[in-house]
Amino acid sequence: MxxxxxxxxxGKGRKGRKLRVPFRRNRQQPRREKDWTSKAHEAEDFHIDDALEERVTPKGDLSRQRTIIVDDEGNELIExxxxxxxxxxxxxxxxxxxxxxxxxxxxxxxxxxxxxxxxxxxxxxxxxxxxxxxxxxxxxxxxxxxxxxxRKSQLRRRARRRVHTIAANIDQAVIVSSTAEPDPKPHLIDRYIVASLAGGITPVVCMNKMDLDDRGFGAPILERYEVLGYRTLSSSAVTGEGVDVLKEVLKGKSSVIAGQSGVGKSSLLNAVQPDLNLQIGDIVEQTQKGRHTTSTATLIRLRLGGYVVDTPGVKSLDISTVEKGEIEVHFLEFQPHIPDCKFPDCTHTHETDCAVKAAVEAGLIHPERYESYVRMFEEPWGTENW
Ligand SMILES: Nc1nc2c(ncn2[C@@H]2O[C@H](COP(=O)(O)OP(=O)(O)OP(=O)(O)O)[C@@H](O)[C@H]2O)c(=O)[nH]1
Ligand SMILES: [Mg+2]
Ligand SMILES: [Zn+2]
Structure with missing residues (x-):
């Protein structure tokens, strides 16, 4: 075509003159060492972070210039x-x-x-x-x-020492877990919620593989988020449960679908629009450590209106892009209690007379949500075990 x-x-038709300008020194950055020790990181790191790694050599640092075309006021013109x-x-x-x-x-x-x-x-x-x-x-x-x-919004995480923006200009993040294979990790859901809210994105919590929920794990986890006012849905890409609700959620919006590897993110999108034919993992492969079926975040336009970014699964989510003091802001249920903490700079971790801790003891805050907060505060980088 x-x-x-x-x-x-x-910018056709605008006249300009050529100008040689030096590169500004502060645009240079030190050459980065490859961090081979973190090879165990998500597949995505290799596809995106290594590929776009800047390799600025010291050669010609002082003499490098580029040609630009400027108008009478010196503004750059691009044709x-x-x-x-x-x-x-x-x-x-x-x-x-x-x-x-x-x-x-x-x-x-x-x-x-x-x-x-x-x-x-x-x-x-x-x-x-x-x-x-x-x-x-x-x-x-x-x-x-x-x-x-x-950007109007962005979902970010740290990947080694770099900031990796997973997706930009997104209305909502559909955070997917599964009732089994793999087991749900509520702490990872909490991390995605913080990363979403910090980036101006509305979180939606989805529990998939409801057909495997013999242990009844799904409903109580979703309830945690429902009571906070977040939209939740339970689904199964196998039985089709919840797929209509997911369509309703995605319709006309820009969304990112995120979560652990193997929870069924791509399967759910195939259920929403079967001709997408997204690659899905087979069960044998999922049991092998570090297996990621979706390897690159991809923006997909939906026929029902809107678009969705399918992302590779993660094992953990490093939220150290969020200021420590900002984390508490993204725990909605802490907000009514924070003004009652004895110390105005209370971090709700080790302090005495902390109203947030008192609220946990009084059963007003879910203990695992509080534990999630403490883990994010003390170890924002996260580990696979949570
Ligand atoms: N029983 C059951 N299996 C499912 C369901 N959804 C997905 N699966 C299976 O789970 C496996 C992983 O599905 P994917 O859709 O590839 O998972 P993903 O979240 O996209 O995984 P990554 O791309 O690696 O992040 C596949 O074998 C699917 O058939 C479900 O609702 N129930
Ligand atoms: Mg996938
Ligand atoms: Zn406190």
Missing amino acids: APRKDNPKA DLRSGVVVAMRGLFAEVDDGDRIWPCTVRRILRTRRTEERHRVTVGDQVDFRVAKEAEGVVQEGVIERVAD
Whole structure:
């Protein structure tokens, strides 16, 4: 299909002059050592973090310059820009959907460097402007992302020493657990809730594999979140239970679907729209440690309206992107008690006369929710065992 030519954002016709400008020194960053010890991290780390790792060498630090085109006021001009949304990151390329087709785009170096420093790299869900860069046999092959729009919201975690934005411009995070295979990890749900709220995203808690719930684990866990006012749903990709509710939840919204590996995230999306044909893990593979069926976050447009980002499963979620003092803000049930703590800077961990701890003892706060808070406060990086 021919690329659209009528992009209103294209800067055609504007005159400009060329200017050589030096790279700013603070855009440089030290070369990073590879951290081989954390090889056990999620599959996603390798696909995204290593692929986009900046490799700035000291060579030519003082002399590096770039050519830009500026208007009379010195504002940078860029010709023939198209806009689109990033639907996947694959190696060095961002796949950008402009409504007509998917463009493989590289990220302009200077933008990439700056974004890295701002901890604000291009990610799935980003609205971008890109310039067509390469043509072969009359067919445009790829683009270069020149601008990234400010994000309305973002789901972030730390991946080793980097900040990894899982998805941007998302309304809600559907946090999926399963009643069995694997067993539910409420602490991981709590981490996703904190990461979502901190990024301006509404959490929705989903308990999948209800068909395997002989032990009755599902309902009491969901109830924990229901009483806090979060939307919850129970589902089964096998029996179809809850799929209509999930459709209702996803309809017309931008969502990210997240949780442990093997809980059935991709299976649920296949149930919502069977022709998606997302790859799902087989049961034998799921028992092997570190197996991830979905390896890259991918933005999927839904026929019922809206879109959803399917993400690879995680074992743990490092929330150290959230300030320590901010964590308590994302525990809704703590809020009425916090003003009654003796110390105004009470962290609700070791202090005496803590009203939050008193509320736990009085049965007003779920003890595991409180324990979740303490773990996040003391070990924001998290471990697989929780
Ligand atoms: N019994 C049962 N099995 C399910 C259900 N949903 C998914 N499964 C099975 O669970 C396994 C994992 O499903 P996936 O959809 O690949 O899980 P995922 O959460 O996408 O996993 P990752 O992509 O690795 O993060 C597959 O064997 C599915 O058939 C369910 O509701 N009930
Ligand atoms: Mg999957
Ligand atoms: Zn307190």
